[in-house]
Amino acid sequence: MTSARLSTLAHLRGDIERIESQSEARLLPRVALGHAEADAALQGGLALGALHEVFAHEGRHVAAATGFVAGLARRVGPRRPLLWVRQDFAELESGALSLRGFGELGLDPRLVVTVRAADLDSALRSAADALACDALGCVVLEIWGEAKPLDLVASRKLTLAARGSGVTALVLRVAATPTASTAETRWIVRAAHSPPLPRWQVSTQPWGAPLLDTELVRNRHGPNGRWIMEWKCDACVFHDAANPQPVAAAIADRPPAPPVVAHRRAS
Numbered sequence: 560m561t562s563a564r565l566s567t568l569a570h571l572r573g574d575i576e577r578i579e580s581q582s583e584a585r586l587l588p589r590v591a592l593g594h595a596e597a598d599a600a601l602q603g604g605l606a607l608g609a610l611h612e613v614f615a616h617e618g619r620h621v622a623a624a625t626g627f628v629a630g631l632a633r634r635v636g637p638r639r640p641l642l643w644v645r646q647d648f649a650e651l652e653s654g655a656l657s658l659r660g661f662g663e664l665g666l667d668p669r670l671v672v673t674v675r676a677a678d679l680d681s682a683l684r685s686a687a688d689a690l691a692c693d694a695l696g697c698v699v700l701e702i703w704g705e706a707k708p709l710d711l712v713a714s715r716k717l718t719l720a721a722r723g724s725g726v727t728a729l730v731l732r733v734a735a736t737p738t739a740s741t742a743e744t745r746w747i748v749r750a751a752h753s754p755p756l757p758r759w760q761v762s763t764q765p766w767g768a769p770l771l772d773t774e775l776v777r778n779r780h781g782p783n784g785r786w787i788m789e790w791k792c793d794a795c796v797f798h799d800a801a802n803p804q805p806v807a808a809a810i811a812d813r814p815p816a817p818p819v820v821a822h823r824r825a826s
Contacts, residue, residue: 587606589605589607590635591604592604593796593797594798594799597775600775600782601744601780601781605744608721608725608726608727609718609722609728609743610730610740611631611727611729612742612744612745613627613729613745614732614735614747614748615748616748619750620748621733623750623751623772624731626790628699629661629666632697633665633795635696640672640694640695641672641698642695644676644700644701645700647675648703649733652703653733656673658671664790665794682702683708695724696726697726698721698729699730700729702735703734706735710739744777744779745775745777749771753770768789768790769790772785773787
């Protein structure tokens with residue numbers, strides 16, 4: 560009898576969650592990313608005034624994940640200040656945020672404000688306080704490693720703060736595994752290969768547009784998916800890549816090559 564009641568209660572909770580998700584999907588404003596398939600999966604684009612998570616696949620993909628977050632921030636708040644909160648030691652791990660790099664990606668460096676927090680609790684408080692300011696276009700919270708304080712309760716607080724002000728929250732996670740949260744979407748980002756160039760253009764052709772291997776693994780209002788996206792720095796939109804090629808797995812993920820043994824010819 561107890562198991563039957565628990566099963567019924569689970570079904571009712573699932574029905575309530577689906578009903579709430581459908582109503583929220585209609586109410587939340589959205590902004591298109593520019594990538595047709597991704598926007599279709601997102602029911603028109605990324606939800607504004609909500610919490611979104613972006614995970615770097617591995618430590619070596621942190622630059623790609625950071626660039627993806629910067630692109631999302633540009634889409635959700637193009638002419639409003641961006642507040643980027645990160646822990647102190649993040650600069651030792653991945654280097655300082657480059658305002659020149661933001662400018663090359665299409666963001667206005669004059670609208671980027673960075674906050675260095677002493678620890679995770681300070682970073683969470685700073686992000687929550689910033690989300691209460693509706694003058695901002697976006698708040699980015701960059702967290703390194705497994706973070707126990709960033710649990711379901713903390714995630715819920717960030718979500719409520721984002722909904723209250725309409726400011727979008729982007730949580731960038733590095734060297735961490737996904738856990739339960741109230742995020743609207745969750746992405747796993749890897750670097751992707753740039754399209755090959757003819758040999759005669761290699762020395763004269765400038766760097767191409769950033770290519771990102773993006774995987775949508777959580778989507779509250781639609782299907783998941785995986786796409787190779789190209790960030791158009793001039794138009795500040797994501798497009799479908801012309802030559803999608805994900806980066807090969809790290810050498811540590813593959814069996815080592817057999818040793819080469821030199822044989823001396825007998826005289």
